Amino acid sequence: MARPKVPLLSRERIRDAALSLIDRDGLAELSMRKLAAELGVQAASLYTHYPTKDAVLDDIGGVLMARVDASAFDQGWRAGITHWAHSYRAALVRHPNFVAYLAAGPGTRDENLRIADAVHGGLVAAGWPPRDATMIGAATRYLVMGATMGSFSRGFVDDVQVYRDRYPHLEQAHLLRAKADEIDSESFELALSAFLDGLQLRFDIIEKERARRRQSRSANPRSDRE
Structure with a gap:
């Protein structure tokens, strides 16, 4: 029996081709027709595996x-x-064009909700009030997504004259592209470290307030019964 000229379709193959197309051309350029062309098949073949582009x-x-x-x-x-x-950034940093889709929210996707549940539960168990835990989860998500949607350093060009003549404080900007990965990674670490240090200050205040309340209840045991 002759082997098929086009490899058999699978969800994995379709998914990988779609992500490659998004990485190359951008999220807005994905369509079932373009995806089918990328795979060398008719668009109708895709619908056996995925009913819609959103799927x-x-x-x-x-x-x-x-x-x-x-x-x-x-x-x-x-x-x-x-x-x-770190794990979150590593999963997304190679696919900046796809981050905008994920930024819409966890929706009902099990993997997103599993992570949200683990993060919220871990923070509350560590002593954070539920409201703070929710905000910390959201803020960390903003930080990671902002660090993966695009490269700051690659936004500059290599031509020294573009910046030197009009923007004196950017006279070294033409060198940024050559060190983009290093700068982007270290910038993320700086932002994460500053974020954590700020949270530590907030957590210390929360803990001190809890200790004050415990001390107050201990000194006035009748107030708990009244």
């Missing part, structure tokens, strides 16, 4: 989010956030 995108999102690890909160909230943020 393809949702599956890609699930695969990427499955790579995110939020399991380190048993080592403390700082370690938990640090590990989660």
Whole structure:
């Protein structure tokens, strides 16, 4: 029996081709017709595996989010956030064109909700009030997504004259592209470290207030019964 000229379609092959197309051309350029052309098949062939383009995108999102690890909160909230943020960035940084789709929110995707549940539960167990835990989860997500949607350093060109003549404080900007990965990575670490330090100050205030309340109740035991 002769082998087919076009490899058989699978959800994995369709999904990988869609992500490659998005990486290359951008999220707005994805369509079932273009995806079919990328795979060398008719668009109708795709619908056997995915009923809509959104179903393809949702599956890609699930695969990427499955790579995110939020399991380190048993080592403390700082370690938990640090590990989660690094894992989160690593899962997304190679696909900046897809981040905008994920930024819409977790929706009902199991992988997103699994992570949100682990993060919120880990923060509350570590002593954060539920409202603060919600805001910390959201803020970390903003930080990671902002750090993966595009490269700051690659936004500059190599021509020294573009900046030197009109923008004296950017006279070294033409050198940024050559060190883009290093600058982007270290900038993320700087932002994450500053964020964690700020949270530590907030957490210390919360803990001091709790200690004050415990001391007050201990000194006035009748107030708890009244």
